[in-house]
Amino acid sequence: MAAERTETVKVALGERGYDILIGHGLLARAGAEIAARLPGVRAAIVTDENVAPRHLPALIASLEAAGIAATPIVLPAGEKTKSFAFLQEAVDKILAARLERGDVVIAAGGGVIGDLAGFAAGIVRRGMNFVQVPTSLLAQVDSSVGGKTGINTAHGKNLVGVFQQPRLVLADTDVLDTLSEREFRAGYAEVAKYGLIDRPEFFAFLERNWREVFAGGPARVAAIAESCRAKAEVVARDEFETGDRALLNLGHTFGHALEAATGYDGSRLVHGEGVAIGMALAHRFSARMNLASPDDAARVEAHLVAVGLPWRVSDIPGELPDAERLLGYIAQDKKVSRGALTFILTRGIGRCFIARDVPASEVLSFLREHLGG
Structure with missing residues (x-):
C-alpha cells in the first residue's frame, strides 16, 4: 500500500516552502521522509490520549528506524486542551527533553494538537522545526496547512498564536x-x-462522490489533495491573512461564535459542525442580503443534510445565548477589524467574497430569526 498513489502538493513559500504528502502508508514512512529533510534531528511528538494508543507506537518505530530519537508528549483530547495551561505543559516537556532549536516538534493528531504543538514550536527557543502528521480529516485538509497556530481563551477561539509554517505535512489517509x-x-x-x-x-x-470519500476509495485521496491544493494556493498568495486568505474563513465567523456559545463543549458541537452550520448561515444570510439566490442556500443545506452534518442553529443540543450575546462573540472574533463586522459571503456556489462593514443590525436581525431554527 505504501507505494500506492501518493499525491504531493507543494506550498510555494520560497525558501520556507514545503511538501504535503497525501496517500496510504505514510505513517510508516514518516521517519524516512523527516530524516531526508531534517538530517540528524531529535524529536518531540505532541499527541493526545485518543491518538496515542492508535498511532504513536507506529510513528515512534518509524522515527527510530530512521535514527530519530523521539520524546512523546501526550495531552488530553478535546478543544479545551488549546489553552495556556497545556501550552505550558508542552513547552516545559520540550525543554525538559533538552531539544535544541534545530530539532523538530511533530504534531500527531487533529487540529487541536496541530495548533497547540505548532504554537509551542514557534515560541520554544524562538522557533523550532515543525512537522505535521494530521490524523483527522479536518486537520489533513485545513489546519495542518498554512502555518496558523494558536490557543483559545475565554475571549474567543484562536486569539493567541503565531504563524509557524511546518517543514513537512504527512497526511496518511489510512489513519482516517x-x-x-x-x-x-x-x-x-x-x-x-x-x-x-x-x-x-x-x-x-x-x-x-461523497459516499466514496467517506468509504475510503480513490475519491478520498482526490478530495483531500484538491482541498490541500486549494489551501496551498491561497497561502502562497497571502501567507499572513492580510488579503484573500480570509476567504478560507467561510462559515467560521458564525461557527466560531456558536462554538464559544457552547463553551467549546465537544459533546454539543465540534469545530467542523460549527463550520457546517456557519456555511449554511452564510449562504442564507447572502440570500437575505439579495447577494445570491435562495436556491444556492438550499443546495448547500441539502448537501449537508445528505452527508449527515448539522445545518441549523437548532441542530445544536442544549440552550444557546440570545442573539445579542452571539453578536458579541462575532464582534470579538479575529475577523473583525476596527470594530467593523467582516463576513465571507457569496454570490452563488463557488463565488465567495470578503464583505466588510456588514451592518450589525442586519446580523442581529438574522440571528434572531435563526435561533429558533
Whole structure:
C-alpha cells in the first residue's frame, strides 16, 4: 500500500516552502521522509490520549528506524486542551527533553494538537522545526496547512498564536479509518468549504462522490489533495491573512461564535459542525442580503443534510445565548477589524467574497430569526 498513489502538493513559500504528502502508508514512512529533510534531528511528538494508543507506537518505530530519537508528549483530547495551561505543559516537556532549536516538534493528531504543538514550536527557543502528521480529516485538509497556530481563551477561539509554517505535512489517509463517523463528517465540512469558496466544479464532484470519500476509495485521496491544493494556493498568495486568505474563513465567523456559545463543549458541537452550520448561515444570510439566490442556500443545506452534518442553529443540543450575546462573540472574533463586522459571503456556489462593514443590525436581525431554527 505504501507505494500506492501518493499525491504531493507543494506550498510555494520560497525558501520556507514545503511538501504535503497525501496517500496510504505514510505513517510508516514518516521517519524516512523527516530524516531526508531534517538530517540528524531529535524529536518531540505532541499527541493526545485518543491518538496515542492508535498511532504513536507506529510513528515512534518509524522515527527510530530512521535514527530519530523521539520524546512523546501526550495531552488530553478535546478543544479545551488549546489553552495556556497545556501550552505550558508542552513547552516545559520540550525543554525538559533538552531539544535544541534545530530539532523538530511533530504534531500527531487533529487540529487541536496541530495548533497547540505548532504554537509551542514557534515560541520554544524562538522557533523550532515543525512537522505535521494530521490524523483527522479536518486537520489533513485545513489546519495542518498554512502555518496558523494558536490557543483559545475565554475571549474567543484562536486569539493567541503565531504563524509557524511546518517543514513537512504527512497526511496518511489510512489513519482516517480509525475516526468516528462524527469526526469524519466534521472534517468533511472543511472539504466542502473549498468547493463553496471558488471551486464550483469541486463542489459538484463532492455532491456526486461523497459516499466514496467517506468509504475510503480513490475519491478520498482526490478530495483531500484538491482541498490541500486549494489551501496551498491561497497561502502562497497571502501567507499572513492580510488579503484573500480570509476567504478560507467561510462559515467560521458564525461557527466560531456558536462554538464559544457552547463553551467549546465537544459533546454539543465540534469545530467542523460549527463550520457546517456557519456555511449554511452564510449562504442564507447572502440570500437575505439579495447577494445570491435562495436556491444556492438550499443546495448547500441539502448537501449537508445528505452527508449527515448539522445545518441549523437548532441542530445544536442544549440552550444557546440570545442573539445579542452571539453578536458579541462575532464582534470579538479575529475577523473583525476596527470594530467593523467582516463576513465571507457569496454570490452563488463557488463565488465567495470578503464583505466588510456588514451592518450589525442586519446580523442581529438574522440571528434572531435563526435561533429558533
